Amino acid sequence: MTYSSEFGSYQQLAAFVTDVRLEPAGGGSGEDGSRSFAQSALSLPIHEPVLMEDCKDCDKCLRVCLTGAIGSDRFLLHSAKCLTALNEFPGEWPEWVDPKSHNALVGCMKCQAVCPRNKGLLQVQKLDEEFTVEETETLLAGESSAEPSKWQALEKKLEEVGLPGYEEFAGKNLRALIDAWKL
Numbered sequence: 001m002t003y004s005s006e007f008g009s010y011q012q013l014a015a016f017v018t019d020v021r022l023e024p025a026g027g028g029s030g031e032d033g034s035r036s037f038a039q040s041a042l043s044l045p046i047h048e049p050v051l052m053e054d055c056k057d058c059d060k061c062l063r064v065c066l067t068g069a070i071g072s073d074r075f076l077l078h079s080a081k082c083l084t085a086l087n088e089f090p091g092e093w094p095e096w097v098d099p100k101s102h103n104a105l106v107g108c109m110k111c112q113a114v115c116p117r118n119k120g121l122l123q124v125q126k127l128d129e130e131f132t133v134e135e136t137e138t139l140l141a142g143e144s145s146a147e148p149s150k151w152q153a154l155e156k157k158l159e160e161v162g163l164p165g166y167e168e169f170a171g172k173n174l175r176a177l178i179d180a181w182k183l
């Protein structure tokens, strides 16, 4: 996780991959002196990860994590064990995932919600859009069982609420969530 003073850990990291031939840091600029985004990105200083002062006497995130993704054995998160990573892909859940650990349709915020450095920063937004029973059943049944027009409507609706492409795994996550509620 990465923290900033303004947003705490509520940030989305992104990576850009390119086969453009790049000048090394400090290299040339355009004729007008401008630098491309890639040139600017290459010039950014690289920092080693630094542990926050607050973490030295705190293990709240470690204790709340239901899958052991945050360990005391190393600084970095074990991302392969993180529910957020696991529920953004289609396919079966690994056997070692405790069925009771599912707690969100997408992602898992347990460790971030408990962190003192994030206090007061989380804003929960209620959406106007709602999913009907029929749409929910379509999502749970999966694309192979759905009428193409209904599946396309579902794709569009998920896109409208900022979750494009999530139809591929949202049904899997919702099934796991419903099962967890029953336990």
Ligand code: SF4
Pocket (backbone or CB within 6 Å): 052, 054, 055, 056, 058, 059, 060, 061, 062, 111, 114, 115, 116, 117
């Ligand atoms: S809960 Fe926050 S402050 Fe505490 S150890 Fe985890 S990241 Fe650090």
Ligand code: SF4
Pocket (backbone or CB within 6 Å): 064, 065, 066, 067, 068, 069, 070, 077, 081, 082, 083, 084, 107, 108, 109, 110, 111, 112
């Ligand atoms: S998001 Fe959930 S599963 Fe991932 S490290 Fe945090 S508490 Fe653990």
